[in-house]
Amino acid sequence: MGEQKGLTIQGNMATALGAKLCKPDVIPAYPITPSTLFPEKISEYIADGELDAEMIRVESEHSAMSACIGASLTGARTCTASASQGVALMHEMLFIAAGMRLPIVMAVGNRALSAPINIWADHQDTMASRDSGWMQFYAEKNQEGLDLMILAFRIAEDERILLPAMVGIDGFVLTHTVEGVQVPAQEDVDEFLPSYEPPHGKLDPEEPMTFGSLGTPEYYQELKHDQTQAIENAPEVIDEIFDEFEEEFGREYNRVTPYKCEDADIILLTMGSMSGTARAAVDEMREEGKKVGLAKMTVFRPFPSDLIKEILGDADGVAVVDRNISPGFGGAVFAETAGTFINESKSPLLKNFIVGLGGREIFKKNFKEMYEKTKEAVETGEVEKPVEWINMDEDVMRG
Amino acid sequence: MYEVRFHGRGGQGAVTAAHTLAEAAFREDKDVQSFPMFGVERRGAPVAAFARIDEKEIDIKTQIYEPDMVIVLDMSLLDVVDVTDGLKEGGKVILNTAKDPSEFDFDDAEVYTVNATKIAVDNGLGTETNPIVNTAVLGAYSKVAGNVDIENVKKAIENNVPVKHDENKKAAEEAYENVIGV
Numbered sequence: 395m396g397e398q399k400g401l402t403i404q405g406n407m408a409t410a411l412g413a414k415l416c417k418p419d420v421i422p423a424y425p426i427t428p429s430t431l432f433p434e435k436i437s438e439y440i441a442d443g444e445l446d447a448e449m450i451r452v453e454s455e456h457s458a459m460s461a462c463i464g465a466s467l468t469g470a471r472t473c474t475a476s477a478s479q480g481v482a483l484m485h486e487m488l489f490i491a492a493g494m495r496l497p498i499v500m501a502v503g504n505r506a507l508s509a510p511i512n513i514w515a516d517h518q519d520t521m522a523s524r525d526s527g528w529m530q531f532y533a534e535k536n537q538e539g540l541d542l543m544i545l546a547f548r549i550a551e552d553e554r555i556l557l558p559a560m561v562g563i564d565g566f567v568l569t570h571t572v573e574g575v576q577v578p579a580q581e582d583v584d585e586f587l588p589s590y591e592p593p594h595g596k597l598d599p600e601e602p603m604t605f606g607s608l609g610t611p612e613y614y615q616e617l618k619h620d621q622t623q624a625i626e627n628a629p630e631v632i633d634e635i636f637d638e639f640e641e642e643f644g645r646e647y648n649r650v651t652p653y654k655c656e657d658a659d660i661i662l663l664t665m666g667s668m669s670g671t672a673r674a675a676v677d678e679m680r681e682e683g684k685k686v687g688l689a690k691m692t693v694f695r696p697f698p699s700d701l702i703k704e705i706l707g708d709a710d711g712v713a714v715v716d717r718n719i720s721p722g723f724g725g726a727v728f729a730e731t732a733g734t735f736i737n738e739s740k741s742p743l744l745k746n747f748i749v750g751l752g753g754r755e756i757f758k759k760n761f762k763e764m765y766e767k768t769k770e771a772v773e774t775g776e777v778e779k780p781v782e783w784i785n786m787d788e789d790v791m792r793g
Numbered sequence: 794m795y796e797v798r799f800h801g802r803g804g805q806g807a808v809t810a811a812h813t814l815a816e817a818a819f820r821e822d823k824d825v826q827s828f829p830m831f832g833v834e835r836r837g838a839p840v841a842a843f844a845r846i847d848e849k850e851i852d853i854k855t856q857i858y859e860p861d862m863v864i865v866l867d868m869s870l871l872d873v874v875d876v877t878d879g880l881k882e883g884g885k886v887i888l889n890t891a892k893d894p895s896e897f898d899f900d901d902a903e904v905y906t907v908n909a910t911k912i913a914v915d916n917g918l919g920t921e922t923n924p925i926v927n928t929a930v931l932g933a934y935s936k937v938a939g940n941v942d943i944e945n946v947k948k949a950i951e952n953n954v955p956v957k958h959d960e961n962k963k964a965a966e967e968a969y970e971n972v973i974g975v
Contacts, residue, residue: 513833
């Protein structure tokens with residue numbers, strides 16, 4: 395077991411370093427704020443001889459993901475990075491990567507979608523691709539960004555899964571923020587993540603095969619069922635690999651991590667960097683005697699329904715905090731949490747709070763407000779507004 | 794938790810100063826964060842950068858609104874930016890100037906001064922009109938805040954500053970020795 399090295403680095407560098415430790419063969423990328431430092435660092439690693447890989451500079455994100463698909467088909471370990479409009483431009487290729495069962499890993503600097511144009515943090519970009527068939531992981535801090543890159547490769551390449559994965563780090567809040575990070579030794583990552591060999595054939599001129607052929611009505615539905623089965627089977631594999639990672643590297647990961655939830659009446663359900671501020675708010679409210687807990691979701695796809703039921707099931711109320719909005723309904727995490735409880739005999743009252751869009755700050759006081767509103771709904775038994783927007787500026791709204 | 798805000802102009806290295814301070818504190822097994830103003834930067838325009846240091850793990854992910862200390866790299870900013878905005882009661886201000894702290898009044902803030910421009914120029918870091926003062930002010934920080942050792946500041950400078958390591962470390966040391974108001 396090699397020694398881990400402490401570094402103070404930005405989130406983009408944490409994901410780039412995580413990728414480098416996985417020794418990718420091909421990195422097609424098109425830089426976009428706020429994840430630009432990722433391809434910059436990768437090209438530096440290659441130029442300095444620290445990484446033996448092919449970096450493909452492409453003319454768009456659509457081409458970046460197309461190149462990822464081609465590279466991955468040859469059996470190359472492939473990764474890229476993007477954000478916002480870039481992920482949106484990849485949209486059709488994302489479905490193809492998943493449908494072809496290619497274990498591509500993408501670091502996303504989570505950012506709002508236009509219009510209006512906005513470069514700051516929110517989860518709309520990855521949420522808009524939640525039905526693409528990719529697994530989705532979200533980091534609270536830079537350490538998680540680095541670790542989740544390694545974990546994403548290992549999980550994606552597992553023969554029981556074989557699906558692409560994206561690792562989200564919030565734009566600026568993580569991508570541009572320096573934090574202390576422990577970097578695993580190369581030999582330990584090598585051992586944790588053996589080299590990738592596609593188990594079911596690959597693009598090889600010596601042994602020609604056809605990929606991406608027509609899936610007629612006789613086959614299509616079964617193939618989609620198989621693909622869906624793979625991601626639905628993933629939780630067990632993810633748990634197993636998270637456990638192994640903890641054993642190897644000493645850091646614990648869960649698909650959903652409970653904090654002070656055992657006796658909690660009200661639980662905040664969060665994802666991404668906001669979870670840290672939420673934890674600080676929970677600590678302060680606990681000091682005031684309020685029975686409040688936090689459930690931090692690290693894996694959004696596959697949706698962790700089993701853990702959601704286990705952790706939230708006994709609470710009176712849950713404040714589901716979404717940094718995204720599906721206009722005409724509410725937040726994505728809310729919709730899926732509600733769906734999880736649909737056939738349960740007992741369900742906590744669910745409130746949805748939309749926060750932090752386009753880089754709007756999410757303060758401790760905002761989480762306290764969500765607690766109070768959820769508590770009030772529990773006490774009165776009435777949910778007047780299931781979906782509420784928090785930290786709004788009334789002046790701007792009137793303007 | 795100790796929170797610091799740097800005020801500079803784009804290109805003066807305020808962001809590097811914040812990152813370097815974070816690394817210096819991390820070397821003492823403290824938890825740290827440092828970040829720029831989130832968004833776009835332009836050379837010459839007023840910029841701010843931030844650092845957060847704690848003995849415990851830092852959970853909070855918001856930007857810094859009520860710093861314990863502000864550090865002003867460029868005195869021309871005093872006319873255009875409210876540099877003590879949100880400064881905690883009894884907070885500290887370090888100014889890059891040849892003047893004495895008694896010449897400044899920021900309500901109840903403790904004012905410290907250091908002639909970082911002269912120190913930088915004497916050490917060959919930039920010019921009179923465009924001095925590179927970001928390493929010197931870190932030396933002053935170490936003395937005034939007293940929560941990060943000057944030796945760790947110097948080690949962090951080696952990792953974060955691309956050129957003139959010895960000159961930059963010497964600038965930090967001289968500012969440490971010469972900051973007034975302590």
